[in-house]
Amino acid sequence: MASYKYIEYMCRVCGTKKTMTATGGRPLPGKCPKKSNGGPHSWMVNRKK
Secondary structure, eight states: OOOSEEEEEEETTOOOEEEEETTTTTTOOOOOOOOOGGGGEEEEEEEOO
């Protein structure tokens, strides 16, 4: 089992942050306001809590 309970994800383009449980997986893509035509967020792991 992981030693952390939460993972904070951040969009590479707009910087939006979402916190999910360690077993919850990545957030849903949604629409990134800074991408052309409202493309999806590009989530990356920012930190583990």
